[in-house]
Amino acid sequence: MVSRRDFLRASIGAAVTLWVSGDSGRAQLQSIRIGHQLDRTGAVALFGKWHNRAIDAAIKWVNEQRGINGRPIELVNSDDAQTKPDVGKDEFEKLVTQKRADFVIGSVFSGTNIATAPLAKALKTVYFPQGIATAISEKFGNRHVFKSYHTVRAAIEAAHEWVFANLGRRFTIVHSVIDFGRSQAEDWTEKIRAAGGEVQTISVPFPAPGDLLPTLQKIDLSKTEVLYHAFTAVETARFLQAARDQNLQARVKILGLIEGIDILSTADPSLEGTYFISGYPRRADQAPDELRDFDREYRRRVGINPDGFSVENPREVVPIADLFGSWQAVFLLKQAAELVNWRSKADNPALIQALEGLTMPASVNFPQGAQFVRAQDHLVFHDHYIERVEQGQLKVLARIPREKSLYKTSADYTKEEF
Amino acid sequence: MFSTMLLLALLNGLVWGCIWALLALGLSLIYGTLGVLNLAHGAFYMLGALLGWALMPLVGFGGALLVAPLIVGLLSLWSGRLLLPKPQKNTVMALLATFALMLILQQTTAIFLQVTTGELRHFVAPPLRWPIALGDRFYDGYRLLVAGIASVVLAGLWALLYGTRWGRWLRAVRENCELALSLGIPVPWVRAGAFGLGAALAALAGVLVGPIVREVQPAMGIEVLLVSVLISVVGGLGSLRGALVVAFLYSVTENLLTVLTDPTLARAGALGAIGLILIFRPQGLGGPR
Numbered sequence: 001m002v003s004r005r006d007f008l009r010a011s012i013g014a015a016v017t018l019w020v021s022g023d024s025g026r027a028q029l030q031s032i033r034i035g036h037q038l039d040r041t042g043a044v045a046l047f048g049k050w051h052n053r054a055i056d057a058a059i060k061w062v063n064e065q066r067g068i069n070g071r072p073i074e075l076v077n078s079d080d081a082q083t084k085p086d087v088g089k090d091e092f093e094k095l096v097t098q099k100r101a102d103f104v105i106g107s108v109f110s111g112t113n114i115a116t117a118p119l120a121k122a123l124k125t126v127y128f129p130q131g132i133a134t135a136i137s138e139k140f141g142n143r144h145v146f147k148s149y150h151t152v153r154a155a156i157e158a159a160h161e162w163v164f165a166n167l168g169r170r171f172t173i174v175h176s177v178i179d180f181g182r183s184q185a186e187d188w189t190e191k192i193r194a195a196g197g198e199v200q201t202i203s204v205p206f207p208a209p210g211d212l213l214p215t216l217q218k219i220d221l222s223k224t225e226v227l228y229h230a231f232t233a234v235e236t237a238r239f240l241q242a243a244r245d246q247n248l249q250a251r252v253k254i255l256g257l258i259e260g261i262d263i264l265s266t267a268d269p270s271l272e273g274t275y276f277i278s279g280y281p282r283r284a285d286q287a288p289d290e291l292r293d294f295d296r297e298y299r300r301r302v303g304i305n306p307d308g309f310s311v312e313n314p315r316e317v318v319p320i321a322d323l324f325g326s327w328q329a330v331f332l333l334k335q336a337a338e339l340v341n342w343r344s345k346a347d348n349p350a351l352i353q354a355l356e357g358l359t360m361p362a363s364v365n366f367p368q369g370a371q372f373v374r375a376q377d378h379l380v381f382h383d384h385y386i387e388r389v390e391q392g393q394l395k396v397l398a399r400i401p402r403e404k405s406l407y408k409t410s411a412d413y414t415k416e417e418f
Numbered sequence: 419m420f421s422t423m424l425l426l427a428l429l430n431g432l433v434w435g436c437i438w439a440l441l442a443l444g445l446s447l448i449y450g451t452l453g454v455l456n457l458a459h460g461a462f463y464m465l466g467a468l469l470g471w472a473l474m475p476l477v478g479f480g481g482a483l484l485v486a487p488l489i490v491g492l493l494s495l496w497s498g499r500l501l502l503p504k505p506q507k508n509t510v511m512a513l514l515a516t517f518a519l520m521l522i523l524q525q526t527t528a529i530f531l532q533v534t535t536g537e538l539r540h541f542v543a544p545p546l547r548w549p550i551a552l553g554d555r556f557y558d559g560y561r562l563l564v565a566g567i568a569s570v571v572l573a574g575l576w577a578l579l580y581g582t583r584w585g586r587w588l589r590a591v592r593e594n595c596e597l598a599l600s601l602g603i604p605v606p607w608v609r610a611g612a613f614g615l616g617a618a619l620a621a622l623a624g625v626l627v628g629p630i631v632r633e634v635q636p637a638m639g640i641e642v643l644l645v646s647v648l649i650s651v652v653g654g655l656g657s658l659r660g661a662l663v664v665a666f667l668y669s670v671t672e673n674l675l676t677v678l679t680d681p682t683l684a685r686a687g688a689l690g691a692i693g694l695i696l697i698f699r700p701q702g703l704g705g706p707r
Contacts, residue, residue: 202680203680204680204681205680205681205682209681209682209685210627210630210631210633210638210641211430211434211630211631213426213430213558214427214430214673214676214677214681214684215676215681217423217426217427217555217676217677218423218677221554222554234539234633237541237632237633238631238632238633241632242632245547245549245556245558246549246555246556247549247556
């Protein structure tokens, strides 16, 4: 005969068991949502498409590894951020409030990143902007913003010693007036002056005028060892072709960031002999030996061939290095979230503290090589490369360790409240 | 160094002067004959540049120079016949018609390029590499070829207008359209012909400019339209001589100013300088007294 007490005990026990198992069952099924502030149109649409593919591939790979804390990941895309700061900001808000994204990987357009950063803080959502303007990890960032790939300043800090020693310190900088161009001109000018070099700058409106010859005529060749260019892709191509009409490739060293050409083929004769600062070699056979296996896996999963072109369309150049920012953001999240057993956005303070100062070993998750997150400005530091176009192909001349890109930052987000 | 820069700027100013002359003369020719400011002029230039890009690998540079203006000329002859067969009482409607034509041409081209090539922007390879040493600099010899071709075409235009029957008809229609009609001149065809010829000149400029600016895309006509309209207005709308003179004035001023300042300011400065002419001659340089 079951006593009343036994009956009560058994039913309470059963209820508790049901409640607990039901809850954890739901938690296991509930996916973690990563949002992408995707530009489908506008100047960075081509980059948006590839970042989206990289995130998609990264998420598939995480899910093959049992997701994050056993929970699967789901990608939610914004409608279209349009390469416009105000539109991108609204899309971010929709991602978080309507599409319930737990984290957001940002646009490649720095203007959109800067407009979105305050909202990430207000909505307490960890945001990974993909633009490389320095300001996003300086005065416009905050505790919820993490830069999973370099900024202009980190790249210049990394490269300047090699450049001064091997190419010269008498510069002429020709740059577009957009932030991307202007910040390069400012940072280089500071470095060159500090090293006792000489610098002249020529600013070019955006979009650049059709005929670049008059601009190029202003370069004083008697005072120039290094001709530095800071334009976006199509304008870089036009600039280098106009420089070739002046035979400048043979008379000065031409240098720029790989971001200036990262959707262009290097087969054009105007690129022959020019130098680039990059975050990763475009061609697989130039990758460091110890990263080769990871490189192969990364390319296979994103759909990039060994020469840096799309597997689907072998004429389309993939901005391979640029995509690490998005790919690695997913794994930064995985690593930190598993460290603190992240369950919901309520655990974000712990997650952010785990991300601050996190070190990541080289792996398929971090194919770019070992890296670390600087706690103060939330910027990831990775190795850099100097590449040169030889016989139509980018060849690595030097690998620069990540410690060399550690510039002094004025930001300290660790002092901010959550 | 400075003297070389000045020399190069002057040379480049003269070369671009020829190109602006082709554009502004086409515009002025249309205005003089049809009484309409053709806002689709930039689109014809763009079509010329893109056809040049598409045709050069097939028929060579010389072939493209002939075929592209011919295609654009015939296309605009047909559209001119359709849109503006008679003198318009309402010039605003005529202006709107050309504006619509511009939008249609630009958008259709964009859609066509997107569908067939997947890209809007394309690069034109220079048909010849001929660097000419000037001091420590080089001038692109292709541009001299451009100036040569443009000069020959401009001379041909003069011969056509002042030496042929069609030219006389065209001038007659410009002088007095109704009288010309009563004398049996096929006015609608003369008007359509002028529209086609003006467009062909713009297309020719497009083919020639492609290898200089390198990048060709559907929106490239807009900037060019603004400058050509200003040149034709300052030249005295409808006046061919005026347009010719102002094209060179503008271009040389712009290139010389570029030596001193950045390209945007130089363009603004040059446009301002030719604009000053209007203060002293509001009807334009070649306009009626």
